[in-house]
Amino acid sequence: MRLFYGLVMAVALLACGRAFAHHAFTPVFDADRTITIEGVVTEFKLVNPHASIAMDVTDDAGQVVAWVVEMSGKLNLTVGGWTEDSIRTGDRVTVSGNPTHSGSPGLFLRKLVRADGTELLTPGAVRRNALEEARRQRAEQRSSDN
Numbered sequence: 001m002r003l004f005y006g007l008v009m010a011v012a013l014l015a016c017g018r019a020f021a022h023h024a025f026t027p028v029f030d031a032d033r034t035i036t037i038e039g040v041v042t043e044f045k046l047v048n049p050h051a052s053i054a055m056d057v058t059d060d061a062g063q064v065v066a067w068v069v070e071m072s073g074k075l076n077l078t079v080g081g082w083t084e085d086s087i088r089t090g091d092r093v094t095v096s097g098n099p100t101h102s103g104s105p106g107l108f109l110r111k112l113v114r115a116d117g118t119e120l121l122t123p124g125a126v127r128r129n130a131l132e133e134a135r136r137q138r139a140e141q142r143s144s145d146n
Helices: 002-023 074-079 123-145
Strands: 035-045 052-058 065-072 092-099 107-113 119-121
Touching: 035 065, 052 092, 074 123
Parallel strands: 065 107
Antiparallel strands: 035 052, 035 092, 052 065, 092 107, 107 119
């Protein structure tokens, strides 16, 4: 019986390690660098634990390269205003984000700009912008009170 419980614990620990590794940002993406790519959306998945965009990007040699853009999960993105229709297959978009350490064609989203110039931001950026706006309004209010 001890052997059985020992095996169960070993499997549980391995599963936990894999779950934590899946959600780790730093081992996969380079937080110190930001790149921008432009291409055509081939698929958008608004799912948990991470939403993703697959897109075809033409490189400097004229070759089409399939990129994967990873982002926060559905819950966080929908709080930030994203919907299933935020991006559609065939849309031309410009994406800025943190590239992979390995140099593979992937990045973690920081900002997406549609062809019409509208921006879709990460939930963190939306919150930061809201905080900055609230600070600006308080500063204006203090100035007008004096």
